[in-house]
Amino acid sequence: MRQNRTEPVVNATGTTPAAHQQPTGKTSTRKSESQTTMPVKQATAQLRQRLDIKGTVQGVGFRPFVQRLAVEVGVSGWVANSSGGAVIEVQGGEALLKRFHQGLRALPLANARIETIETQALSVVADIEGDAGHFVIMPTTIDPDRASAIAIPHDLAPCDECLREFHDPHNRRYQYPFISCTACGPRWSVLRSLPYDRGHTSFSEFSLCEHCRAEYQSPHDRRCHYQAISCPQCGPGLSLLDHAGVTRAQGDGVLALVTEQLRQGNIVALKSVGGFQLLVDALNPEAVQRLRQRKHRPAKPLAVMFASLQQLHDYGDVEGDAYQPERQALSSAVRPIVLVNSKARLPDEIAGAAGNIGAMLPPSPLHELLFTVWSTPLVATSGNRSGERLCIDNREAQEKLGGIADCFVLHDLIITQPLDDSVVRVINGKPVTIRAGRGLAPYVLPVNVGSVKQKPRADKALLAVGGHQKNSLALSLPDSLLASAHIGDLDALSSLQRFERIAARGKVFCGSDYSAVITDLHPDYGSSQWAAEAGYRIQRVQHHVAHFFSVMAEHNHRGPALGICWDGSGLGDDGNLWGGECFLWDGQRKVQRVAHLHPFPLPGGESAIREPRRQALGLLTEAGMDCPAHLRAAFSDSELRNLHILLKNRVNSPLCSSAGRLIDAVAALLQVAMFNRFEADAAMQLEALAWRADDTSGCLPFALKHSDRGLVIDWRPMVKALLERVAGGNECRNSTLNSCTEQMTETLAATVHNTLAAMITATVHEFPALPVFLSGGVFQNRYLTETAIQSLEKSGREVFTHAQVPPNDGGLAVGQLYSALQSVDLHYS
Structure with a gap:
């Protein structure tokens, strides 16, 4: 792939001089040679207005859209990016300005969003910026007095138009791995400073060729004023390096070597959007296991990239009306990792007993290029050492991923901001x-x-x-x-x-x-x-x-409210570990903890968080119940003896009121998991069993008790009834859990989830007429969250949950x- 690259020149202020900004990124309200102008229909100028726009209006084709609208309506003026969004000055007759406002609010751009328009009347002038009868795109304007917001341009997956060009052999951007336009492509990941102008991005290091410059300046081209515009002649280029850092291919020769590496079961480090990914053949169990060993990630589920929704159909549940939200999320411009129900056709080494897979579609044209020659799913996990941040620099990746990857697919576009793949889960239809x-x-x-x-x-x-x-x-x-x-x-x-x-x-x-x-x-x-x-x-x-x-x-709520906050654990103001809390907010200044789960000890403190078996032991000790044979068998005699001493003397056994720890303990009591190999491992396995249950109607007893520290949700009746079901219920014939069938375990997993949801509903009913807000990592559990929402809404309560802000x-x-x-x-x- 040919390229025409220039090194950036930085002046004393740390900014790129205007001569090296292609196109200009200067902060100015004067016209420059790169301005795009268009004559408009002549109309009697009666009014002049300034419009300050806030929202997603940078890097999405907003300014060319405004210019085309102004020309169509017949008004004069200019539009420019600002630190907080965009600024428009427009002049024309009253009826024309009304039409202009109507067209502006209609905003047909798929990835743009106007949040507010602040309108200010200005004095009518005979000549707007020297271009009476024209509407122009101006360089960025910075007004410190108006910089009250920040416009964030997000990285977007290839749009349909770019994909059409990408697959068209007659198009000059055919199979170009950096194809993009105003509707898609890199933004935040290549941005050095706001606002989003080419001179503020790492694309400023690439001088535009004649064709790209013409597209940039043409008001009728969809790449008009697109800041990351490039093509094979003037944009970034690919190279492939082996494990030793020796360049083995460049440009068009990279693709064949990548596929050969994957075919051999090797691990490929790919410089993706926002950072590096590690890729292996998802249908090769040995390759997946090798990736786990090298990355020191023994059990946590791995994300899988599919070439298309059609390919995903064979491995995950995405067909039918019930899964439309998953399909929409997968196909959106964000291209996140979406948790979908697994059909268990992928190797166990990918997701184990989690019950779902983290699926994604190609997020960039570089991935699209790879799937033109590769036909099966790919494991696509973050390019970092376990526990460390994402690698974004070529040299850093070779140093830190050298012990993991067998080869490196690199390019010379600098990533300025590391961005992990987003992860979403559809819960209650959103x-x-x-x-x-x-x-x-x-x-x-x-x-x-x-x-x-x-x-x-x-x-x-x-x-x-x-x-x-x-x-x-x-x-x-x-x-x-x-x-x-x-x-x-x-x-x-x-x-x-x-x-x-x-x-x-x-x-x-x-x-x-x-x-x-x-x-x-x-x-x-x-x-x-x-x-x-x-x-x-x-x-x-x-x-x-x-x-x-x-x-x-997230819901911009100020008035009184009730909050159910369930998670793993967090330090409470009494020095204990909380995690199963209910708060009352008076809408003014006061937050009060009004209910919580009955606390129980965690023998060994931090160690107990990693071991559901310890949590179960603390749970049973608090409940005054004997340890069943299957739980005793999970410890050595010395371990059990030492833990009983800790519990008896309350040494290194902090009290916790955590819903997450309660769920872990139940998982151990049901022999689902005695250890957490990664965060929420046991809870994920328990939820997966609940989804498979045929009988989802059961519920176990619990109690609500009043104390001097508020309402206490007593789980002890639930645990007692659970062990009775395990030991001698109709489903089991003798006293050991080993005789229980998988079907019974699934039924009990669903029953426990139903009981937890019932606890939430019963607690909320103690505080009537308040909207209910659910938050905390436990509400990543789809089964529990949907059951609780349905129960609360059925009782007439207004329920608010997370969408944009993570619940964890x-x-x-x-x-x-x-x-x-x-x-x-x-x-x-």
Whole structure:
């Protein structure tokens, strides 16, 4: 593939000089040679207006659309990108301006969205910017007084038009792995600074050829003013390097070698959109197992990329009306990983007993190119060492993935922002974000926090730093908050470094340092330690209060509400571990913990979280019940003796009220899982069994009890009845679990889920007439969430759940920030 690459020249201010911006990315309200102008129909100018547009209006063809609309209507003026979206100045007769506004709000662009239009009347002039009777696309305009929002351009999968060109042998972009247009292609992953202009992207290093420049300047071309425009003559190029870093192929020769590597069962590191992926043949169990061994990822499910929905039909449930939301999510411009029910035709090494597979369709033309010569599904997992951040740089990938990959498919387009694949799951008919990555993040949430006095000034920004796992950040802006993409767990140094870079970049967005940083109560979280060491004034928000406010933030809710927050665990304000909580928010300042699951000890503390067998032992000890034979068999005599000593003396056995730990314990009691090989392993297996049950009508007893610390949800009757079913119910003939059939285990798994949903409904009924908000990692469980929603709505309650903001710890920063903006009573350091 031929290319015409120029090295960037950086001046003393750290910006690329205008002479090297192709096309210009200067901040100016003057016309430049790269402006596109079009004559419009002549009309008597009666009014002049300035329109400040907020929303998704950068990198989606918005400015050319506005220009074409103005020409069609017959008004004069200009349109430009701004720091917060777009600015339009338009002049014409009253009737023409009305038609212009109507056309603007209709907005036929698939990936654009207008959130607000602020209109200001201006004095009529005889000549707008020297172009009376014309409408022009201007260079970006920066008005500090109006920079109250940030327009985030997201990376988008190839659109239908680009795919048509890609597969057309007569098109000059035939099989071009970087084909894109205003409706698709890379944005955030190649952006160095806002707003989205070519000079602010890594595409500025590639000078446009004559054909691309003509397309860029033509108002009638769909690549008009498209900032990432390129072609085989002037764009990035591919190369393939072997394990030793020796170049084996370039350009068109890469494809054949990649397919040969995959055919041999080798692992391919591919520089994808937003970062590297590791690819292997999904139908080759030995290759998949080799990937697991090298990446040190022994059991966690792996994502699988399919060439098309038709191919996916053979491996997952996506056919019929019931699965239309999954198909829509898979085919959307985001191209996320979507959890779909597995037909068990893929090797067990991919997803094990999870019951579903993480399926995705090709997210880029580079993947489309690969599937022109490769016919079977591919495992496509993140290109990183286990626990570390995603690799985005060619040299970094060769260093860190050298012990994993057998070859590297590289290109010379610099990725500026790492973006993991987004992960979604359809719950109650709508896609719910499990991981906010490529195409979904960063994202802006409009927030209503009441009076102007409560809103942060531009020079008084707040930063929320989330938790330790699934970390993300959130930054306050006037009238909105900005949430970062998924960063990851903060155990690895590389993740902490990425965390620090995003925190530093946030100060550039808001134009000042932070007035305060909001953290979790837990002092040992990497995010909490960073805030303490950075010397900021710290506000602390309890973990589950943040979960509650994260879902309220998504729905921009301010009034009184009830929150059910169930997850693995988080530090409570009493020093114990919480995770099965109900909160009451008065809509003003006060949040009260009004109900929780009955607490039980975790023998061994952190170790118990990784071992459902320990959680089950603590559960039975709290319930005063004997340990059944099958659970005793999961321990050695010395292990059991030592754990009983810990429990008896309450040593290293913190109390927890966690729904997640309760579910893990049940999984051990049903012999589903004695250990968590990865986070939520046991819970995922238990849910998979519940979905397979023929009898889903059962429910076990439980109790609600009042105490001086609020309502207590007593699970002990449930556990007693469960073990009675196991030991001597109609389904079993003798006293050991081993004689229980798989069918019985499935039935009991469904029954336990039904009981947990009934606990939620019974708790909510104690607090009538309030909207109910569900949040926390447990509500990634589709069976439980849908059962609870159906029960609550059947009883007449209004229920709000997550969609854009992850219900897991990936949404904590949003909740921390929203609670601070609501002036909730917080813990101060």
